[in-house]
Amino acid sequence: MTKKALITGITGQDGSYLAELLLEKGYDVHGIVRRSSSFNTERLDPIFQDPHDSDRHLFLHYGDLNDGVNLINLIREINPDEVYNLGAQSHVRVSFDQPVFTGDVTGIAAMRLLEAIRSAGVETKIYQASSSEMFGATPPPQAEDTPFYPRSPYGVAKVYAYWATKNYREAYGMFAVNGILFNHESPRRGETFVTRKVTRAVARIKAGLQPALHMGNLDAVRDWGYAPEYVEGMWRMLQHDTPQDFVLATGTAYSVKDFVRMAFEHADLEWEKYVKHDERYERPTEVDALIGDASKAERELGWVPKVLPPDLVKIMVDADIQQLDDERSGRKVRIDH
Incomplete structure (x- = not known):
């Protein structure tokens, strides 16, 4: 049976690469996009324009991480095998100008999605996009057991989402993992980063x-890696036997x-x-x-970055x-x- 994946933030850098990866692996891919007065799906153009696209399945749904009822309805309708929460206000400098908004869509929204999955009664695996910014002022190298010391509203919001994910895993037995990704870039990175x-x-x-x-x-x-390699690491986390948290980084x-x-x-x-x-x-x-230690990911997931x-x-x-x-x-x- 064809696997189904749901991606929030599918129009972003990571979301577009992840959608391509999952489609190549034979998934039906569903993405949540915000309704806008202008088209904002240009990063997905390589998928839509692929002449060999006949056997691929990509579905976009209007929705918002602030709308819990809509999330529950979408999750029930799609019944995904895997959920990847990549949606967020992800610009660190902007988070100082919009701290409350960042806290809502980057932090509380993760809790809202977890609760939507629980309320929908769907058996699924969920990936939460955590960030090296959670470590903040803690000296490197930073690994899974390194204490958090965030230095921005964005980092604070990501810490909230991290602990929410861990709590739902422990409280409800959900297959919920945190991918603590260090900086990962590509030609699809937003022009303000x-x-x-x-x-x-x-x-x-x-x-x-x-x-x-x-x-x-x-x-x-910073520890900079190549985004297409990092989204493969996300996928590998959800294929692991047990839900665990992993750092992805180059160590450089x-x-x-x-x-x-x-x-x-x-x-x-x-x-x-x-x-x-x-x-x-x-x-x-x-x-x-911020310099990551991804030795656990190499040991347990077989994930090794190649592009330095x-x-x-x-x-x-x-x-x-x-x-x-x-x-x-x-x-x-x-x-x-």
Whole structure:
């Protein structure tokens, strides 16, 4: 029998890659999208436009993580084998400007989804997208048993969702897992996130369309991986014999300055000529270093990242240069990476 999966946040970076992965594995994939006055499903275009799509099954449903009744009805209707909760307000800097909204859709909404599954009486497995931002000020390396010390409303909301997931697992015997993912990027990353902001600016500067790149803290250290590999890790967590929490990370440490330097060098540009400091992009409380220890995922899931930051930077810069070239020549842009 064909497996069914439900993905919240299916129109985002991770959601689109996960949908592709599950379709390739023969799933029927259902996604929840918010009703909007404009189309926001461009990351799913590679699926809809695939000429070999006849045997694939993708279904989109209007809904919202703030609407518990609608969630219950959807879950009963779909009766999914697996649920992946990727929906959230996921921008850390924005969470300082919209802390209450972030707390609702990133934190409380996870509880709302868990309760909807319980109330619907559906036997399913659920993946909760947790975040390395939960560790915050706790020194690296960070693993599954590292204490949390969040430094943003986003991190606080993710801690709430983490403990809600763990509580429902223990209280109701649900197959509920937390995937504690460190930063993972791709050409599908939103343009306001720092990595994509950098690679897009490199493409525009090289083309003479942008004079400079304004950045905040360049000294923050992060563990950057490649998003398509990380969504496979999500899937592997739900195939495990028992529900457990896992860290996914590369174990490498690069500063924002390192990322900037590598991106500009790949385009044969000197980054110091173009990068300007702008305090508007500083966070009120900064997270100095996030470096993950994914040895448990390697040991129990067989998950090992292959794309490390230097290659990730090249993938993203090349994709943004190509996208800009396509836009300027009038060709339809399609992000397949």
